[in-house]
Every structure is written in structure tokens, then in C-alpha cells.
Amino acid sequence: MITRETLDIINADLNAVYVANSKKTRRTVKAINDNFNANSVSFFNNNETLKIFENSLNVGERLESTTNRNFDYTEHLTIYNQIIAYFNFLGFFFGIEARHDWKMTHQFNFWLTNLILFTANSYIPYNFNYLISNGDYFRLLEPLALCGILFACDMKWLVFLKHWKILFGLFFVVEKMCKENLTDGTRAETITAGLKRTRAVIKAYTIGVIAVLLFYVTIPIKYFLVDGIFMPLMPIKTPFVEEDTLNGWLAASTIQGILGLYSGIGTIIFGAGFLICICNYIFLVDLIALDWKDLNEMWNGESRNSTSTADRHAFLNNICKKLQDMRLYMKQVKKMYELKFFVYFIVSYLGEVLCLYQINKINWIPGYTAASMVFIEMMFYCYVGTQLSIMDDKMCNYVQQTDWYSFDLYSQKMLQKILHQCQRPNKISLKSLGTLNMVTGTQIVKGIYTYYTLLTELF
Numbered sequence: 001m002i003t004r005e006t007l008d009i010i011n012a013d014l015n016a017v018y019v020a021n022s023k024k025t026r027r028t029v030k031a032i033n034d035n036f037n038a039n040s041v042s043f044f045n046n047n048e049t050l051k052i053f054e055n056s057l058n059v060g061e062r063l064e065s066t067t068n069r070n071f072d073y074t075e076h077l078t079i080y081n082q083i084i085a086y087f088n089f090l091g092f093f094f095g096i097e098a099r100h101d102w103k104m105t106h107q108f109n110f111w112l113t114n115l116i117l118f119t120a121n122s123y124i125p126y127n128f129n130y131l132i133s134n135g136d137y138f139r140l141l142e143p144l145a146l147c148g149i150l151f152a153c154d155m156k157w158l159v160f161l162k163h164w165k166i167l168f169g170l171f172f173v174v175e176k177m178c179k180e181n182l183t184d185g186t187r188a189e190t191i192t193a194g195l196k197r198t199r200a201v202i203k204a205y206t207i208g209v210i211a212v213l214l215f216y217v218t219i220p221i222k223y224f225l226v227d228g229i230f231m232p233l234m235p236i237k238t239p240f241v242e243e244d245t246l247n248g249w250l251a252a253s254t255i256q257g258i259l260g261l262y263s264g265i266g267t268i269i270f271g272a273g274f275l276i277c278i279c280n281y282i283f284l285v286d287l288i289a290l291d292w293k294d295l296n297e298m299w300n301g302e303s304r305n306s307t308s309t310a311d312r313h314a315f316l317n318n319i320c321k322k323l324q325d326m327r328l329y330m331k332q333v334k335k336m337y338e339l340k341f342f343v344y345f346i347v348s349y350l351g352e353v354l355c356l357y358q359i360n361k362i363n364w365i366p367g368y369t370a371a372s373m374v375f376i377e378m379m380f381y382c383y384v385g386t387q388l389s390i391m392d393d394k395m396c397n398y399v400q401q402t403d404w405y406s407f408d409l410y411s412q413k414m415l416q417k418i419l420h421q422c423q424r425p426n427k428i429s430l431k432s433l434g435t436l437n438m439v440t441g442t443q444i445v446k447g448i449y450t451y452y453t454l455l456t457e458l459f
Helices: 004-014 042-047 075-094 108-133 137-179 186-227 246-300 302-306 309-362 367-400 409-422 438-458
Strands: 026-028 062-064
Touching: 075 108, 075 137, 075 186, 075 246, 108 137, 108 246, 137 186, 137 246, 137 309, 137 367, 186 246, 186 367, 246 302, 246 309, 246 367, 309 367, 309 409, 309 438, 367 409, 367 438
Parallel strands: none
Antiparallel strands: 026 062
């Protein structure tokens, strides 16, 4: 049975009378802030309106002013703030922060990040020139393999600088939803469960990256303390430093340690941003499931006599708007990440093959770090992409499990259109590589092993 609380939400969402007759002071809370305009974000170009910031995701709705409404920090809003606080903690190293005033704070760390990237990129031509001048042509594969990680770092930074307003806008969608579900009802519990899942996956991903960073540091230190060998942290030579001496090794290790630290933190923060966007979409699907349950109650439950046919049609139309908004939400996610992931997987694919080949041929110990970092990151992205496929199946299943046979003809026709829309997958395409999921990840691993075996047999 639909509770009184649910009916109030329906009336607030569908009836303009609720807004018109209210005597309380209200203000319009938009997807961003009051100073935001359509020309300041790239995804409003060509007069394209981003509906996800206007309709059922509750970002563009009219809310009561904070003087008339008490926004208590319930569990789901607290968890959301913890996730954003963790993102901002990582962002401190790069001089970035998820802010509501939509200003990029160009702090010292922001320009330091650009300097570090420039320094890291200068390593590649220097190492190529150094190896060629010394006639060590076989080791040219080492800086070439490292190009994969360096190229990925460059792309992550450029993607963020280009799409940071979209990314933070998608973050704030969930914040508005949390503030409008400050109850202990089913919807609040669904949001809480989704945010807990997001927090848990981010923790697991962080632990995996930290484990690689520890391996990155401990192996060279072990060789130095136990065997007395000056092994570099990274599989490259630091410019203008003699790494065969103690002072030179310490200087090179310090520089490479900073580069490795920023690379690891950049991997975590970029993956966390992608994960937050996808996991938020996942619990939006869970919220839609509650709407289908409420619609069944309207037609067949005890609330059948308390709702009119017009109310049921309006509620079904509202579900359609939510589905359209969710599809537009995913359109923005794909706009940020789809092309980047395709290029990243191609470069990482080749980098993994070269790393494994060098490890096998010359026992290239520093190459283990690069190979492990790339492998963990690729599998993480594939795992998250698999969740999208699961959600597509759930969406279709929710529609098929409705008591559609008890609906009127109008609702049945609407359900047919909704089912067709849900059958269009919200997948992230890797173009010729396939769809971003674990199946594609498994094929990539098989391909890496195949080409690695081929290289070892031929050379």
C-alpha cells in the first residue's frame, strides 16, 4: 500500500498547485549555483538543454528556503559528504575541489601538477636519446612501455580540465536527491545502500592501488639495503643524475617517488570520479524499481480507490521522464569517458605486452610496477562497466514484472514504449575492442598473453 508520504511526494512532483499555493519563501535550486548560465558549460552548446538537471532527478526543482526547512544530516547525506570529502582530499594534491560556486581554484598545487606532468613527459625523449647515443637499442622498449602510463596520466588530467563542470554537476545531482529524501523511508534506505556500495568499492580500489605503490617502493629499497644495488624506482633514467652513486640514486629516487605518488593518487581520483558517476546511476535504477512498485499498488493494491486514473497516468508519465533523464545522465558520462577509455585501453594494451616482454628477457624488475598498475586499473574499469550491463537487464526486468495486464490501454501502450527504451543499452563502447565490461577485459588479457608469447618466440 502506498503511504501518505509517497502520495505527498507524488503531489509535490506532479501538481503545480503545490508550488502556487505555498506561502513560504522558495528559491530555485539549479544544478549548479544561481550565477551559473547556459554558456558557461560545454554541454549546453548548440542550444541543447540538459534535462537531467531539471526534471525527476530533483536538481532543478523548487525547494523551500533553508529557513523554512531543516536539512538534517541523515545517514545517506552523511555518507555522500564522506565520499566527496575523500575526493576533495585526493584533489588537494592537484589543487582541485568539488565546489558549489563553480570556480576552479588555481592554487599552488594546480600549477605544481602541470610542472610535474611536464617533467615526466621530458623523461621520454631524454631516455630515447640516451639509449640511442649509447647504442643500447634493445632497451628502447623500456621508455616505450612507460609511455602507456605517462600517456594515461596526461589524458586523465586533460579530461578533467575539459569536463570538470559536468563531473561536479553529476556529483551534485545526488546531493540534491539526498537533501530531498531526508526521511527514514524506503527511498532514503535505497540511496543509503547505493552510497555505501560506492564507498566500499572506492575503498577496495584505493587499497589495490596502494598495494602497487608499496611494491613500487619496497622492491628497490630491498635491493639497496640487502644487495647494495642501486635500482631505480621507475624503469627510466633521470636526466642529469648519475644513478650509480649513492647521492645520485637518492636524488633520482626522490624525484621518481614524487612522480609515482602523483601517478597513484591521480589513478585513484580519476577512478573514483568515474565510479561515483556510475554507482549513482545504479541506485537511480533502484529508485525506479520503487516507482514501479508504487504504480502496481495504484492499479491493484489497497490504494486503488484513493487514486484516480489521471493520477496513475501522471505517475506513469513521471516515470517516463525519469527514464529519459537517466539516459541523458549516462550520455554525459559517456561524453566524458568513452573516447578516453578507448585510447587508454589501446595504449595500455601495447604497454603491457612490452613490459612483460622486457621482464622476461632482461629481468626488468621496475617493469612489474608499471604492469601491475595498468592491469589493476583496466580490470577496475571493466568491472564498473559490467555493472551497467546488469542495470540494463534490471530495468527491463522491472518493466516486465509489472502487472501490465491490469492497466488500461493507455498505460499498456506507454509500457511498451518504455520497454523499448530500456532495451537500448547504456553501455560504454570501446569501439573495435567491444563494450567496457569483464568479457572485453578477459579478451584483452588473452590478447596480451598471445602477443607476449609471439614476441618471445620471434625475438
